[in-house]
Amino acid sequence: MTVDPRFYAPSGALTLGRIADLAGAELFGSPDNEVTGISSAANARRGDIVFLDGDGRSAPAISAEAGLFVTNEANRKYVPESASGVVTRLPRYAHSLAALAMYRARHDAWSGEDRIAASASVHPDAHIAPGAVIGPDAAIGEGTRIGPNAVIGPGVQVGRNCAIGANASVLCALVGDHVTLLAGARIGEAGFGTMVGPDGLRDAPHFGRVILQDHVSIGANSCVDRGVFDDTILGERTKIDNLCQIAHNVVFGRSVLMAAFGGISGSVRIGNGSMLGGRVGVADHVQVGDGVSLAASAGLFRNVPDGETWGGTPAKPAREWMREVAWLQRQANPKKKG
Amino acid sequence: MTVDPRFYAPSGALTLGRIADLAGAELFGSPDNEVTGISSAANARRGDIVFLDGDGRSAPAISAEAGLFVTNEANRKYVPESASGVVTRLPRYAHSLAALAMYRARHDAWSGEDRIAASASVHPDAHIAPGAVIGPDAAIGEGTRIGPNAVIGPGVQVGRNCAIGANASVLCALVGDHVTLLAGARIGEAGFGTMVGPDGLRDAPHFGRVILQDHVSIGANSCVDRGVFDDTILGERTKIDNLCQIAHNVVFGRSVLMAAFGGISGSVRIGNGSMLGGRVGVADHVQVGDGVSLAASAGLFRNVPDGETWGGTPAKPAREWMREVAWLQRQANPKKKG
Amino acid sequence: MTVDPRFYAPSGALTLGRIADLAGAELFGSPDNEVTGISSAANARRGDIVFLDGDGRSAPAISAEAGLFVTNEANRKYVPESASGVVTRLPRYAHSLAALAMYRARHDAWSGEDRIAASASVHPDAHIAPGAVIGPDAAIGEGTRIGPNAVIGPGVQVGRNCAIGANASVLCALVGDHVTLLAGARIGEAGFGTMVGPDGLRDAPHFGRVILQDHVSIGANSCVDRGVFDDTILGERTKIDNLCQIAHNVVFGRSVLMAAFGGISGSVRIGNGSMLGGRVGVADHVQVGDGVSLAASAGLFRNVPDGETWGGTPAKPAREWMREVAWLQRQANPKKKG
Numbered sequence A, B, C: 001m002t003v004d005p006r007f008y009a010p011s012g013a014l015t016l017g018r019i020a021d022l023a024g025a026e027l028f029g030s031p032d033n034e035v036t037g038i039s040s041a042a043n044a045r046r047g048d049i050v051f052l053d054g055d056g057r058s059a060p061a062i063s064a065e066a067g068l069f070v071t072n073e074a075n076r077k078y079v080p081e082s083a084s085g086v087v088t089r090l091p092r093y094a095h096s097l098a099a100l101a102m103y104r105a106r107h108d109a110w111s112g113e114d115r116i117a118a119s120a121s122v123h124p125d126a127h128i129a130p131g132a133v134i135g136p137d138a139a140i141g142e143g144t145r146i147g148p149n150a151v152i153g154p155g156v157q158v159g160r161n162c163a164i165g166a167n168a169s170v171l172c173a174l175v176g177d178h179v180t181l182l183a184g185a186r187i188g189e190a191g192f193g194t195m196v197g198p199d200g201l202r203d204a205p206h207f208g209r210v211i212l213q214d215h216v217s218i219g220a221n222s223c224v225d226r227g228v229f230d231d232t233i234l235g236e237r238t239k240i241d242n243l244c245q246i247a248h249n250v251v252f253g254r255s256v257l258m259a260a261f262g263g264i265s266g267s268v269r270i271g272n273g274s275m276l277g278g279r280v281g282v283a284d285h286v287q288v289g290d291g292v293s294l295a296a297s298a299g300l301f302r303n304v305p306d307g308e309t310w311g312g313t314p315a316k317p318a319r320e321w322m323r324e325v326a327w328l329q330r331q332a333n334p335k336k337k338g
Helices: A016-023 A073-078 A091-102 A318-332 B016-023 B073-078 B091-102 B318-332 C016-023 C073-078 C091-102 C318-332
Strands: A008-010 A026-028 A048-052 A068-071 A084-087 A103-105 A173-175 A194-197 A200-203 A209-212 A231-234 A309-311 B008-010 B026-028 B048-052 B068-071 B084-087 B103-105 B173-175 B194-197 B200-203 B209-212 B231-234 B309-311 C008-010 C026-028 C048-052 C068-071 C084-087 C103-105 C173-175 C194-197 C200-203 C209-212 C231-234 C309-311
Touching: A016 A026, A016 A068, A016 A084, A016 A091, A048 A091, A068 A073, A068 A091, A091 A103, A091 A194, A309 A318, A318 B318, A318 C318, B016 B026, B016 B068, B016 B084, B016 B091, B048 B091, B068 B073, B068 B091, B091 B103, B091 B194, B309 B318, B318 C318, C016 C026, C016 C068, C016 C084, C016 C091, C048 C091, C068 C073, C068 C091, C091 C103, C091 C194, C309 C318
Parallel strands: A048 A068, A068 A084, A173 A209, A209 A231, B048 B068, B068 B084, B173 B209, B209 B231, C048 C068, C068 C084, C173 C209, C209 C231
Antiparallel strands: A008 A103, A026 A084, A194 A200, B008 B103, B026 B084, B194 B200, C008 C103, C026 C084, C194 C200
16 A cells, blocks of 8 residues: 555655664664555555564464565564564564654644645635635535535545535545535544554554545544555445444445444444444454344444344344343243243 | 524425426326425425335324325325325435425535624624634524634524533524533534435435523533424433434433433434433434433333333343343352352 | 632632522521632532532541531531531532632633634644634643644643644643644533532533643543543543543543543543453443453443453453353353254
8 A cells, every 4th residue: 555645745765774773673684675665564565664563473464565574573484584674572663663754644734824725726616614724735626515614634635516514624535526524523533553662552653544435424523534554445325323433444335324323443344235223333353244234232243244134242143132132031030921 | 394494595485397307206286286395294284295205014194284295106005185296216315306406504505704604693792712603694692602613503593691612513503591512512413314316325404403492511522413304302401411412303301311422313202301321322213201210321222101210222121121130140150149 | 629720710719608698508607717719528628618418328528628518408417517618408509609609710701813812822843723723821832733623722731742633622621741632532521410400400510620641642522521620630641542431530540541432430540551442331430440451342330450351231250241141142042052
């Protein structure tokens, strides 16, 4: 995945030697190796630096193009022999130092008095309400309405006939046509991820984007976090209610419905046309098929095949769950049995 | 229910023939029938156009005054013989085309630089903080405080001695006296409702209002959606905590308390003086009596009579629910039995 | 606890006689007793007026320095013999009348057009985005970034290298260094507390603060309420995900992690290094030790000792809870047994 320069200003390539210096880490391979990008190990392209951490008990997914690594000792055995890199006790932290030396989020340097940046491209038939703020190099399409006191970040692209609600904010995002964000929606914030630094917990920096395809709707005060290195994607006509949370790197298919207080953890996949009742929670990396129904309040920790209906916490097939609910009621309240 | 012209600009009456054209639908009755309003079938007044959809297996509630229908074949049998209308495969969608041709939400056309609209009526003893935006024809009463970067939409009426928090937003609402909205509260957004259009899912447009009676308080980042055609109403002294969701067409009585993460689905009724613990969810159309207590985390799918205490998911009378909890614990952990 | 004059403008001392007049209450002791502050009974200093309410069946915690009381008849027996005060049917309400006569929240009187108050102290190397509002006497440290349309209230102190997200708001708070608030975070709103006044329910006024120590991070649209009289405190490097709620008077230790939709009720204590999964709820006054893990969706009503892992609703030790889940599944679905 290439870091999108519309959202992250590149500072140019680094050498591996420079990264070893930044991180106080031990080098393997030539210090002159040029690092031209950053990535997760799974999605690396040639020139990207990636990290491996954890206890090394299971083999990480590593792209065939990955050739530059930040690793700890436990994972060094997974580094391809031809690759170069650095070894450190804190690989994710060291990787973040390299990443932050190579890219800076444009919204981090946003200051000044211009509510609508001179470099923003606003269609003459867009409606910009009072107090709306539009960042440098953002683009707003024909017929789109930006609500009062809403915020459109640097480089954000908003298509045609969209409606962005009052006090909503959008960073690091590509927004299609006919997209609706209700008031207070938060698109493109960094996700919840911590790493261990030399002095304790730190927030992991995020370099991905949010993609909202055509006709997506997001409810009031709902949040869609941007990806760590990759993208968070909501497919066409997916409709999200108020006060929902969609974490980094999640991918929703088309025409998914999610009711209020839905919470989707990192890297989850939700198939086309699935329906999630109120207060459904899905644990990270879970895969939900097409046409799945999840009953209100379900807490899902396992993959669900296409077309099934699940409920309960931990969620299971609905028939099984309802059998438990009914059985328990009968057993515990014997007078009601007859 | 009459659509309130303070929030929706009327474009004038339509003929039934025009609606048939807009929707590509088959007409029954005279094309010259004049359509002067829109409504749900249950609450129609003379001249309103209403829709009937679904599979037609159960008879819908239809007001005695309803005489103009958008229906599918399955529901045509419920249309009174004297009535006129159009038949289409997509009645809700066709109805929305008519509705949007007759009314336009005033906040959809809000643009310009005037933070406080010239036509707004702000009492000289109101306090308007920096960055607050007040729309055309809004009114702010004596002693009321509008917080920094808050948004008061076109036509919104705010009474006396209210406090509207920072970055809160209010659309399509009538707000009484002594009402408090904490920061980020979202009043009057469209509710979560989808309909099938010719090309897939679409958001159902909303033409109702929110009514907040005297001494209502709404917590930070909580949401109260406006009604579809009717109103969402919170009675006097009802107090809502942070991060709650109240959907379209809900009616709360007086002095209801709802703790954080409470979620109330569409068209629910909550009686006077009821108390809802944290994270309570109530399914749509459920009726909760006066003086009811719902335990924290209850998920309610059935009506609750006055004065009862319920808990669990699915919620049941608290005694029954606690018996189940205790019985399961004893049975599954036999060492603890003795 | 002394009320912080940076956030609450003091109007000067009152006499006990004046309070009796304000509240229409019966006096005991001299009317000339000077009341110089307000507090909870447990944390009173000399000169503070405190209240005792409830049915009087259990003895309240009362500071040895407390000498000025607003009480009802049921609690009068707990008032030390040497103390003075007033007796009323509505002690909390009467106390609030005194409190509001002595202190006024500075943000309640915030008005005007100055986005950045002339009396605010903004470091020249801070970045203030367009639309941000900074109140009188607030201070913004070096390298700190205030996002577009964010709000920093009167007197708020923000340290160095902080990042305050778009449309976030901060009132009555002291914010350390390297603190991150994502978009729409709500820091320092009044908590959810009601009292009975002569005409029905009223919101209890809040006079405390929020303290966010160094390296704290708060997710998008999350809320941290200020204390009633004391402080709500988040320890160093505590990390809170999106859409969480932290109520008044809560104290978190260091390096606590709380995932999305976490809800912490009033006066809870959470120990250092504890980890709370998604949608965890903790009832008021519960004490959670150091290094505790709470599984996703846990609903906690009891104290948890250091180092334990709990889950379920009502939450119990995880082993016990998982045994119940597995046992119920086996019993209710006998075909799966074999």
